[in-house]
Amino acid sequence: MKPSVRLPGRRLDGWTALAAASLAFFLLAAIFGPLLSHYSTGEISDQSLACPSPSHWMGTDIHGRDLLTRLLCGARISFLVGFFGALVSLLIGSAYGAFAGYAGGKVDRLLMQLVDLLYSLPTLIFVIVLIALLEAPLRKTLIAWQLTSLLPYSRIFLLFLALGFVEWLTMARVVRSRVLVLKEALFVQAARVLGRSPFGILRYHILPHLLGIVAVYLTLTVPTVILAESFLSFLGLGVEPPSASLGTLLADGAQAINPIRTAWWLLVFPSGMLAWTLWALNALGDKLRDLLDPSSR
Incomplete structure (x- = not known):
């Protein structure tokens, strides 16, 4: 019988399992x-600021609206902003870093140098200015297109x-550092000798090897975007009423x-829901980074 080999960091521990279960439940x-x-x-009622009870498990707000329902709807919007914002960051950062x-x-x-310049700018102020310029x-x-809904x-x-x-800068740096290593690999040099175009080398030989590290930083970008959206909504610059997010709540x-x-x-x-969600996403991102780290194999 062959001796069993346990690879360090390849199994989910209790905290990571709790983070995964919590995130799945919240989603x-x-x-x-x-x-x-x-x-x-x-839905507005006359039960303004009612304490948590069997009829309203998390109480009501100042307008008598059920807080649990608003919390779930707000979490849906925060998750959407987090995931789609991270997706935009992934597309821009991966393309920019791979090309560079x-x-x-x-x-x-x-x-x-352009990335370093953008790093020096206050990101939240840039987001506020961008929203102010594009909203009207x-x-x-x-x-004009009759899409008033x-x-x-x-x-x-x-x-x-x-x-x-504003969140693609780190992704671009990570992808660029990995591409600098991969483009000197033997299989990339062989593809270059065989006449592959630079676009073909990037698409078929380099980008597939970036999926692991990109997945890790995508997982870590989602909580960053959710926290930024919550902060903007807390200041009244994010999601507009009657819609709600965790920040507006x-x-x-x-x-x-x-x-x-x-x-x-x-x-x-x-x-509590915002803190627990951010912890779960960060815990899963850290564990995913450990699982995909070549030194742990």
């Missing part, structure tokens, strides 16, 4: 929870693009705290 709850709820996200690394020389130095033209375009989602679409445009909870009466549930439940 399923955000997708299907509002459909199964007895309340709608905009394979081109090399002066082109590489010029492109990386986007709304005019939707009205999409007007409430125009800010969400801009958040996809704006946060993706936190802002409502902060406004409900006063010396006369403290509606603690409006702050505890949204902040």
Whole structure:
């Protein structure tokens, strides 16, 4: 019998399993929870600031709206912004980093100097300016095309693009450093000798070897985008009412705290879900990085 070999870091530990189960539960709850709820996200009642009870498991807000339903709808929007913003970051960063690394020389130095310049800019201010510049033209375009039903989602679409445009810098650096190593590999040199075009080498020989590291940093980019969206929504610059996100719910909870009466549930439940989601995503990203690390094989 061959002796069994245990590879370090190849199995899920208890914390990683808990993170995976928590994230799966939150995703399923955000997708299907509002459909199964007895309340709608905009349903106003006379039970203003009601404490958690069997009829309202997480209480109600100042307008009598069920907090659990709003929390699930807000988590859905935050997840959408996080995943699509990370996807935009993946597309831009991978293409930029792969081109810079394979081109090399002066082109590489010029492109990386541009990345360093963008790193020096305050990202959130850039996002705010980008949203302010593009929101009015986007709304005019939707009205001109008679797509007025999409007007409430125009800010969400801009958040996809704006946060993706500022989060691709790290992805570009990571991809570029890996391409610099791969382009000197023997199989890439053989493809070059056989007459493969640079685009064909990048597409068929280099990019498949980047999937592991790209998947890791994509997992780590999602919580960064969610946190940035929550911060912008907390400041009133993100998702617009009546839509809600975790950031807008936190802002409502902060406004409900006063010396006369403290509606603690409006702050505890949204902040708890946001913190737990960010922890689960970061824990899964760290474990995925360990699993795909060649030194652990």
